Amino acid sequence: MKSCLGSILFIIFASAALHAQTRPVQAPAAKKSAAVAPVKPTIDKGILSDRTYTNETLNFSFTLPDAWLIQNNDFEDDMKKEEFQFSLGAPDSQAQAARARMNRSLNRVGVLITAYRQIPGSKEIVVLRVTAEDLTANPQIKDAVDYFDAIRASYRAMKLPTDFKYSETTAEQLGPRQFGVLDITSNAGKKRMYATVRNGFAIMFTLSYISDDDLQTIRQILAGGNFKLK
DSSP, rough: OOOOOOHHHHHHHGGGGSSOOOOOOOOOOOOOOOOOOOOOOOOOEEEHHHHHHEEETTTTTEOOOOTEEEOOTTTHHHHHTTTTTOOOSOOSSSSSHHHHHHHHHHEEEEEEEOOOEEEEEEOOOOEEEEEEOOOTOOOOOSHHHHHHHHHHHHHHHHHHTTEEEOOEEEEEEEEEEEEEEEEEEHHHHHEEEEEEEETTEEEEEEEESSSSHHHHHHHHHHHOOOOOOO
C-alpha cells in the first residue's frame, strides 16, 4: 500500500504559525537541487465571497465567523516577519529516500484556504488551514477513516519528534455529515484534524487551537457547511 503522507507533512513540518502556541523557529538554509520537481496536479483552489468559501469542483462550501481573518497574499510574508517558519520540505532528520518520498507526497497537496484568529493581547493565534490531497495514487482510500488510518500508518514508519503524539482514528457527526477525526499534541501545541473524502480527494480541516472554545468553533463551521453542492 502506498503511503498517504502529503497532508500530514503539512501538519508536522509546515509553518510554526499553524501551532496553537507561537515559538520562534529559525528557517533552515535553502538547498540547491538538480532534480526537476514533478508536475503538481491541478487542484481547484475555490473562491471566497464575503466570508463564504466555495469549491464547486470538490462540491462543498462553508462560512467563516466574523472574528476570523482570511489569508491574503501577504499572510506568509507577515508570519515570517514574526519569526514563524514556512518550510514545506521534508526534514533533514529523515533518511534521504524518506525525504524524497515525503517531498513527492507534498506535491499532491494543495492549500485551499487559511484563516486565523489573533488572541487579544498576545502573539498567539488560532489557525484553520483547509487542504486537499489528490488520492489518485491511493485508490484503496474510500473514506476519511481509511485516510486517517493511512496517515497513522505513515506515522509509524517515520522518525517523529519524541513529543509528537497522535490519537486513534475516530469519527464525529457534525450536522448531516460524518467526519474522520485525528488529534495531535506536541510541545508546539494542539491540533484537531477533520477529514472527508470526495471526488478522489481528501479534504482536511486542520485547526491549531488553544481552548475548547476553538474546537466548538470548528464544529459549528463544519456543521453549517454544505457538502452536497450540485
